[in-house]
Amino acid sequence: MARILIVEDNEMNRDMLSRRLKRKGFEVRVAVDGQQGVEMATEWLPDLVLMDMSLPIMDGWAATRALKKAPRTADLKIVALTAHAMEGDRRKAMNAGCDDYDTKPIDLKRLLEKIKAQLG
Amino acid sequence: MNLSKRIALTSLVILIFYFGTVMVFLWSTKISREKVSSLQSSIRSQYLVSDISQQLKELNTRLKVLDAVASAKDKKELDPDEQENLLGGIVSTGESLDTLRATAGKEVASQLAGIEMADEIILQWKELIARSEEVGQPVQIYSLVAFGHEFDKAETQLELDGSFLRNLSSQINIQIEESEAQINQVSMLVFLASALIALILLAFLIRYTKRSLSALRLGTEEWSQGNLTHRIWITGKGDLGQLANAFNSMAEKLDATMEQAHEERLRADDANKAKSGFLANMSHELRTPMNAIIGYSEMLLEDIEDGVDLEPDDVQADLSKIHGAGKHLLGLINEVLDLSKVESGKMGVYNETADLEQLINDVSSTVKPLVANYENTLDTVFKLEDSEIRTDVTKFRQILMNLLSNAAKFTNKGQITIEANRFIEEDVDMISVSVADTGIGMTQEQLDKVFEEFTQADDSTTREFGGTGLGLAICKKFAELMLGRIDVESSPGKGTCFTFVAPAIAQDIEQEEAQQDSIEEDSGDQIEGLAKVLVVDDDESSLELSKRILSKRGYSVMTADNGADGVEMAQNELPDIIVLDIIMPGMDGWQVLEKLREIPETAGIPIIMQSMLSERELGLSMGADDYLTKPVHKSDLPNAVRKLLPDLNLNKGVLIIEEGSTLIDLMTRSYGEREFDVRQTADIVEAGTWVNEREFGTILVGKHSDMDAVANFMDDVERSTEHGDTPIVLLNSIELEAMDTDQLLSFIRIHQDAKLTGNPNE
Incomplete structure (x- = not known):
């Protein structure tokens, strides 16, 4: 089954999303900040990263750029998952190198479709 | 020098030269006349000289003829006729000589030797003739002829004199010509000089004017091209200089205005950016x-x-997360509402007298659990001589609560100290309340942003400490509304100290202004028909103020700006109450009062007199129901009106049933308490007794632990024939938390109005 890394600083959101994805049969791991996210992604090489953008230590945009730059993780699928839902936020995420973008509050059905599309 | 002075000076100089020219003309005329007259006398002298010479010659000839005749006839004596004739010629010649002397003038005459000689001859003749007559003998002809030689000499001399005079004439002629030339020269010189100087002055004048005008033109051109820093430079303090100064100051003002407009636009842009940022943050x-x-x-x-078989513990954990997130959301919405109220100027300040020490103790006891949660200790230090203050207690509480909960959250096993001071700052009695902690502190960078909206020390703060990031922004705005401020000092790792400073005795003027700002919008929400008030006052601003104050309280206000209209309106509209000014042109307040008391329809309408005159006793004795002396405090008029409306007042009673003080706090936060007669109890039995004692306009039910008893009470009231139409409003905790004073008051007004108009289900 596909492996998903959730990078999310909000404890409730992390808990909720990881539980829901696990129920859908994904193998899920979580990171609480951008830096930890990069480290875990590099080490674990998941099939997909769900990346929050407002993160402590290293924000989601920087983490995405770092992952896309490093040869080892350059091909990682990264989906931005953020409460920044204003005009321009999508472009900002895509410019940082994200493969797709979804907003909070999470519509699980929509998110699953996006995950499916990324995983091919 | 100014333009008019320059023109005046130039004209004066030209005038002086003109005057000079006239003087030269007069001088030259005088000289010419003198010369011409001496020429004339010289010419006349010539004639006279030749005349005299002629006469002498004739005398000589006649003598020679006499001599010849006498020799022929041998006659030696002169006939008396001849003698007479001769004497006549002699006298006439003598007269001619006198005339010549007079005509030639002494100076010239003295140079004419012929005159002397002729004189001599004439004199001798006269003597000769006179002597002959004395002795009575006729004049001997030979004695006369003896003068013949003298005659010849005199004639020669006279001829010489004649030519002398001719010379003199031609000399004078030359002189005349010379002086004419001289006069011409002087005249020309004066004319040229004056023309030259006038031209120079005119040139200066034109140059100055032209230069000034072109400076003005250049200046206005520069300004029209947008260069408002350009200044027109004109020398002197004259008209044009002043004009330039006026232009300059205009440009300066224009520049300042443009600058201001520019700044305002920048500010508006900033505000717009801030707003967008705020919205983005808000969305997030x-x-x-x-x-x-x-x-x-x-x-x-x-x-x-x-x-799925749900474990109750798991479900509870998830539900409490939902609950927590919901509460967080509500808090956020409330804070955003507070913030937007402050920003739109609708947040009023409601000052009341309070005891600072007690206030602080109340708040600190509320936050004690939170303080204990992080194992902190809380101390309070009071340095107050006088603990009585006047402030907006609700806002004060909110500020202090916020500062304290921040201190508690960001401090672990530490010390929190509240210190209250009272001091004089710039002649104002001030209080300060500081909240110092020994917590994590802030860096300078964090300090700079601490009062900004949606900023917390860092993003992880929310995760760790919760909060919306709006609390301090609101506190700062509240403090400013209360004419105070919040200062902050902090060092990372050592702790933070927030100090709230505000006037100890807050003035209510600001509140009036804040209310006035929002009156236009508010008036639409007013519930009409509570009571009709007629205000009669000739002073427009006073009329407007009364109208505003009363409208604000929900009264339907009519106005009349003179006594006669007031009486007419009172008769036609039959208001519930009349507010009457005394000093008015035409029909004054006393007359209006008298008239209203005479008319049967208006005799019973309560009247409040309102005047600068302190004539309360007189007013009441004349039949007024109340008397207010201007200036009237803003709550005096509505209070006086309310007192005089007993029937309506009955329905305005509000019964609050709740445990705790949420609703009563909301009610007493503003003038609501004064507008409505509010009674509060948590005891259902007591509430039942009160309801039976009197009628209430509205019954509000807030938080209560025994909801069954509340439900029974509500059923009883609704079923009773007497109070069945009294609206009972049950407010759940969500509604209570979201509701603010204004909402609650308009809520009550709507219910009361519905009841008054007999539409309880409205």
């Missing part, structure tokens, strides 16, 4: 808790749909 902040609420509730729903 709302989505985050929403994510938890939707996510967890969907999970629970899925579980139920899937028929």
Whole structure:
């Protein structure tokens, strides 16, 4: 089954999303900040990263750029998952190198479709 | 020098030269006349000289003829006729000589030797003739002829004199010519000089004017091209200089205005940016808790749909997360509402007298659990000589609560100290309340942003400490509304100290202004028909003020700006109460009062007199129901009106049933307490007694632990024939938390109005 890394600083959101994805049969791991996210992604090489953008230590945009730059993780699928839902936020995420973008509050059905599309 | 002075000076100089020319003309005329007259006398002298010479010659000839005749006839004596004739010629010649002397003038005459000689001859003749007559003998002809030689000499001399005079004439002629030339020269010189100087002055004048005008033109051109820093430079303090100064100051003002407009635009841009930023933040902040609420509730729903055996503990954990996120959301919305109220100027300040020490103790006891949660100790230090203050207690509480909960959250096993001081700052009695902690502190960078909206020390702060990031922004705005401020000092790792400073005795003027600002919008929400008030006052601003104050309280206000209209309106409209000014042109307040008391329809309408005159006794004795002396405090008039409306007042009673003080706090936060007769109890039995004692306009039910008793009470009231139409409003905790004073008051007004108009279900 596909492996998903959730990078999310909000404890409730992390808990909720990881539980829901696990129920859908994904193998899920979580990171609480951008830096930890990069480290875990590099080490674990998941099939997909769900990346929050407002993160402590290293924000989601920087983490995405770092992952896309490093040869080892350059091909990682990264989906931005953020409460920044204003005009321009999508472009900002895509410019940082994200493969797709979804907003909070999470519509699980929509998110699953996006995950499916990324995983091919 | 100014333009008019320059023109005046130039004209004066030209005038002086003109005068000079006239003087030269007069001088030359005088000289010419003198010369011409001496020429004339010289010419006349010539004639006279030749005349005299002629006469002498004739005399000589006649003598020679006499001599010849006498020799021929041998006659030796002169006939008396001849003698007479001769004497006549002699006298006439003598007269001619006198005339010549007079005509030639002494100076010239002295140079004419012929005159002397002729004189001599004439004199001798005269003597000769006179002597002959004395002795009575005729004049001997030979004695006369003896003069013949003298005659010849005199004639020669006279001829010489004649030519002398001719010379003199031609000399004078030359002189005349010379002086004419001289006069011409002087005249020309004066004319040229004056023309030259006038030209120079005119040139200066034109140059100055032209230069000034072109400086003005250049200046206005520069300004029209947008270069407002350009200044027109004109020398002197004259008209044009002043004009330039006026232009300059205009440009300066224009420049300042443009600058201001520019700054305002920048500010507006900034505000716009801030607003967009705020919206983006707001969207973000709302989505985050929403994510938890939707996510967890969907999970629970899925579980139920899937028929999963739910562990109560797990369900409780998830539900409490939903609950927590919901509460967070509500707090956020309330804070945003507070903030937007402050920013739109609708946040009023409601000052009341309070005891500072007690206030602080109340708040600190409320936050004690939170303080204990992080194992902190809380101390209070009071350095107050006088603890009585006047302030907006609700805002004061909110500020202090916020500062204290921040201190508690960011301090672990530390010390929190509240210190209250009272001091004089710039002649104003001030209080300060500081909240110092020994917590994590802030860096300078964090300090700079501490009062900004949606900023917390860092993003992880929310995760660790919760909060919306609006609390301090609101506190700062509240402090400013209360004419105070919040200062902050902090060092990372050592702790933070927030100090709230405000006037100890707050003035109510600001509140009046704040209310006035929002009156236009508010008036639309007013419930009409509570009572009709007629205000009669000739002073427009006073009339407007009364109208505003009363409208604000929900009264339907009519106005009349003179006594006669007031009486007419009172008769036609039959208001519930009349507010009457005394000093008015035409029909004054006393006359209006008298008239209104005479008319049967208006005789019973309560009248409040309102005047600068302190004539309370007189007013009341004349039949007024109340008397207010201007200036009237803003709450005096509505209070006086309310007192005089007993029937309506009955329905304005509000009964509050609640445990705790949420509703009563909301009611007493503003003038609501004064507008409505509010009674509060947590005891259902007592509430029942009160309801039976008197009628209430509205019954509000807030938080209560025994909801069954409350339900029974509500049923009883609704079923009773007497009070069945009294609206009972049950407010749940969510409504209570979201409601503010204004909402509550308009809520009550709507219910009361519905009751008054006999439409209780409205």
